[in-house]
Amino acid sequence: MASALILSLLLAAAAPVVAASPAPPAEREAGVTRLAANAEAQWVSFDLTPGNQIRFDMTVDGRPLTAILDTGVSYSVLARRYAEAAKLPISAGGSATAIGGAVDIGWVATRDVVLGGLTRTGGGLSVADLPAIATGSARPVDLLVGRDMTGDYALDIDYAARRFRVLRSGRLPFRGAVAPLAISREKRVYIGEVALGDARLRPMVVDTGDGSSITVTSAGWREAKLAGVRTTTAISFGLAGAVVSTIGIVPQLSVGQLVARHVEVRVEPVGGFSEAIGAAGRIGSGFLQNYRVLLDPQAGRMVLAPEAGADKPPLRSTSGLLLGIEPDRLRVLHVMRGGPAAAAGWREGDLICAIDGTAIARGYAATPLANWSADKAGRTVTLGMCDGTTRRLTLADFY
Secondary structure (H helix, E strand, O other): OOOEEEOOOEOOOOOOEEEOOOOOHHHOOOOEEEEOOOHHHOOEEOEEOOOOOEEEEEEEOOEEEEEEEOOOOOOOEEEHHHHHHOOOOOEEEEEEEEOOEEEEEEEEEOOEEEEOOEEEEOOEEEEEOOOHHHHOOOOOOOEEEOHHHHOOEEEEEEOOOOEEEEEEOOOOOOOOEEEEOEEOOOOOOEEEEEEEOOEEEEEEEEEOOEOOOEEEOHHHHHHHOOOOOOEEEEEEEEOOEEEEEEEEEEEEEEEOOEEEEEEEEEEOOOOOHHHHHOOOEEEEHHHHOOEEEEEEHHHOEEEEEEOOOOOOOOOOOOOOEEEEEEOOEEEEEEEOOOOHHHHOOOOOOOEEEEEOOEEOOOOHHHOHHHHHHHOOOOOEEEEEEOOOOEEEEEOOOOO
């Protein structure tokens, strides 16, 4: 029977599961991984994409590329665009079922894959289309580094310093709250659990490639029996399409010994992705980035040390617009239920070229200008549309 391949590269949510055939990655040569003697000193610098994923540089067969650390991926995935440009021979991997439809999967053999102090010799990578929109930025990434590369080791992720490293399993470089962590036998991804209201939710995929905070199934949300939580809607993107979920801010939840407060929770629709794969939901990078994180599934533990402001209420949209970044414009991807943009008649696909008279330019996401859509309620923003018209939008608290 074909093994399952789990892919997750999202603006903020779901990890698509794909079943590859006739020759799934698990049936191909796995390659041999080794840690350098000085691996602990080999920190990998990263930045966070607009979608909260860990983006960094590494090499495959001596070629540099840009990657995302994605513990929600069972077998690492190379962008088809990159493989074709590098003239790598792609063998057939069959089709795959993912969020939004079917995805074609290929396979390329590799000589060596180098990530910080970790090197894999031999083996190969799955190949699929990796859309730029899944990172929330205008540029796509070349590779998703998944469980097959990192699952035998410990990952020390220092979000505050924007760096991570690969350690031997069993190391404990810092102290913090401990939570259970394992590798799913069936799906081959990192899994943990969450206590939310009256519910103990497991298995939860621990997914550094998911830019959202906490995602749960509709059944899990009902079981939690939380009252008084205002909700709205949000959109996220899988490899084959988009999904709209409900979101709200819950007063607190627990991950093992850790009690986290003011947490954004995303609720998938009935029959959603987590439910389809037999998971209770996901713990994403949007949550993990509030902590220094040790992921050591072989030792059975995740360690979370809170950073300053870990329990600070998360940034909320006050515009009611979720936006995709293009080189010189913003595209409305979703109009949030009950927000000021919905009341003002905004529509998916509307294009914004200027904010209060300042044109959208490359690097927009890293500038203070990008904060306008979650600015203080009551501010009125003048938005220059790409058709030459202007629109005014008054920001408001609505969830």
